Structure formats: C-alpha cells, structure tokens
Amino acid sequence: MYLGSVRFFKHLIVAIILLLIFGLLIAAISLAAINKNYKSQISDMQSGTILAQSNLVEEKHQNSLSIEYQERYPDLYATPSEVRRIEPKTVYLTFDDGPSFRTAEILDILKQEDIKATFFIIGKEGNKNKDILKRMVDEGHTLGVHTYSHVYDNIYESVESYLDDFYLTYKLIYDATGVEPDVYRFPGGSINKYSSQDYIEIIAEMTRRGFTYYDWNASSGDAVANATAKSVYSNTVQSSEGKDRIILLMHDSINKSYTVSALPEIIEYYKAKGYKFEGITNDVSPIAFNYINY
Numbered sequence: 001m002y003l004g005s006v007r008f009f010k011h012l013i014v015a016i017i018l019l020l021i022f023g024l025l026i027a028a029i030s031l032a033a034i035n036k037n038y039k040s041q042i043s044d045m046q047s048g049t050i051l052a053q054s055n056l057v058e059e060k061h062q063n064s065l066s067i068e069y070q071e072r073y074p075d076l077y078a079t080p081s082e083v084r085r086i087e088p089k090t091v092y093l094t095f096d097d098g099p100s101f102r103t104a105e106i107l108d109i110l111k112q113e114d115i116k117a118t119f120f121i122i123g124k125e126g127n128k129n130k131d132i133l134k135r136m137v138d139e140g141h142t143l144g145v146h147t148y149s150h151v152y153d154n155i156y157e158s159v160e161s162y163l164d165d166f167y168l169t170y171k172l173i174y175d176a177t178g179v180e181p182d183v184y185r186f187p188g189g190s191i192n193k194y195s196s197q198d199y200i201e202i203i204a205e206m207t208r209r210g211f212t213y214y215d216w217n218a219s220s221g222d223a224v225a226n227a228t229a230k231s232v233y234s235n236t237v238q239s240s241e242g243k244d245r246i247i248l249l250m251h252d253s254i255n256k257s258y259t260v261s262a263l264p265e266i267i268e269y270y271k272a273k274g275y276k277f278e279g280i281t282n283d284v285s286p287i288a289f290n291y292i293n294y
C-alpha cells in the first residue's frame with residue numbers, strides 16, 4: 001500500500017522541501033523587484049532635486065543679469081589699477097564742492113608751492129566754469145566726481161538716482177578736460193545717515209564699474225559754521241597727528257576764504273614734518289570709512 005508507506009513519506013518530504021525552495025525563490029525574486037523599484041524611485045527623486053537646484057541656480061543667474069541699473073550708461077566704466085600703492089609719509093590734500101570763485105586762489109598757492117592736490121567736483125558748479133577744470137588738469141591735479149547736485153535726499157534715494165547724478169559730472173569732466181575721471185568721493189563720505197539704506201549697493205555697483213572712492217582720515221573742519229583760518233589750521237594739525245598717510249578734507253567754496261588763508265600754513269606744516277604731497281590716482285590705496293550699522 002503506497003499511502004502510509006515509507007516511500008510515500010519519502011516523496012512527501014521531498015515535495016515539501018521542493019515547495020519550500022520554490023517559495024523562498026519567489027520571495028527572493030519579489031524582494032529584488034521591490035528593491036529595484038525603490039532604488040529607481042530614489043534616483044528619480046535625486047535627479048529631480050538636482051534639476052530643481054540647477055533651475056534655481058539658473059534663475060538666480062538670470063536675476064543677477066537683469067539688475068536694471070547695471071544696464072544703464074554703458075560708457076560709465078573705469079579701469080581699476082591692479083596695484084594699490086601705500087606711500088609712506090604722504091599727504092593728499094583734497095578740495096570738495098568746487099569749482100568756485102576761490103579755485104583760482106587755491107591753484108595759485110599750489111602752483112607756488114609746487115604741489116599736487118585733488119579736487120572732487122560738483123557738476124553744477126563745474127558747469128559754470130569749465131575753463132578752471134581744464135586749468136586743474138593742465139597743472140597736474142586730479143579731478144574726481146563728487147556728484148552733480150550734492151543733494152543728499154536725491155542722490156542717495158536709490159542706486160539708479162546715484163548713477164544718474166554721477167554720470168552728469170563724469171561727462172562734464174570728460175567734455176571739459178578730455179580726462180575720464182576714475183576716482184570719486186561721496187558727499188558726506190561713503191557712509192552717512194542719508195546713504196544708510198543703500199550705501200553697500202551703491203558702493204558695490206560703482207566698484208563693479210571700476211571706480212574707486214576715497215574718504216578721509218584728517219579734516220580741516222572748514223565746513224562748520226564758525227570756522228576761521230586759525231581753526232582750520234589747528235583742526236588740520238590735530239587730526240593729522242601721528243598719521244603716516246593722510247587724506248585731508250577741505251572745501252573749495254566761495255564763502256570759505258579762511259580755508260584759502262590757512263592753506264599756505266597747512267602746507268608749511270606738512271613740509272616741516274617731512275610729508276610729500278600727491279594727487280590721488282586710482283593706484284593709491286584708498287582710505288575708507290569702516291562699515292557701520294546705522
């Protein structure tokens with residue numbers, strides 16, 4: 001009898017083993033298929049992420065290319081110097097806000113002393129007397145841009161308004177002298193309460209265009225209401241004390257006769273201390289205010 005025989009049980013065991021092997025095989029194949037599917041899903045997710053990221057980079061790049069003010073004034077560019085000189089024991093006399101009816105007097109003194117200086121020009125003043133701009137250049141001085149209007153509320157309103165104003169003076173200096181100015185000074189210095197919203201963006205845009213700005217580390221104090229020749233001289237001496245490189249702030253303005261009166265004595269002071277005088281050129285390492293959070 002087959003059922004219940006030893007042979008029957010042998011066959012039964014073999015059949016069970018075969019079924020187990022078959023079952024394990026099916027399970028293994030299923031697991032492999034699930035794993036493969038899972039892996040491909042992860043891969044899709046990853047490549048999707050990478051695609052999304054690269055779209056974002058592309059988008060950012062597009063955005064950076066489309067800052068409108070970068071397109072303005074395609075001729076408003078300068079070539080920055082590759083080197084920045086730090087000359088020891090040097091003073092850079094700077095006159096802001098001119099030209100004025102005082103400019104000729106200042107130029108006469110500089111000529112007599114045989115020294116070079118820098119004039120940061122207000123365009124609307126320069127427009128009245130282009131010949132004096134030419135004389136400044138002919139006598140070896142540097143002309144820089146100090147904006148056209150000098151009206152803080154307008155020029156610091158936005159990067160666009162700063163550029164619009166700057167360009168007028170840039171063109172004026174070029175038309176009057178044939179020199180393309182590449183240095184400039186911000187009215188009120190690079191950081192002041194009017195420019196606090198925009199100054200980093202304005203500086204970044206001007207730097208991108210190759211222009212170099214110069215603040216000051218000594219001041220004649222000639223812009224205060226009760227200034228005199230004496231106060232201008234003593235402020236100059238006090239603020240220059242102990243400094244090796246000096247950019248001195250002065251003003252070229254009709255009502256500042258005291259600055260002109262003090263100038264010969266100021267020059268003598270620096271000469272006696274062994275300073276040499278230079279006009280600012282864009283290879284001079286700038287003196288700039290520290291960024292402050294207003």
Ligand SMILES: [Zn+2]
Nearest residue numbers: 096097187188
């Ligand atoms: Zn000024």
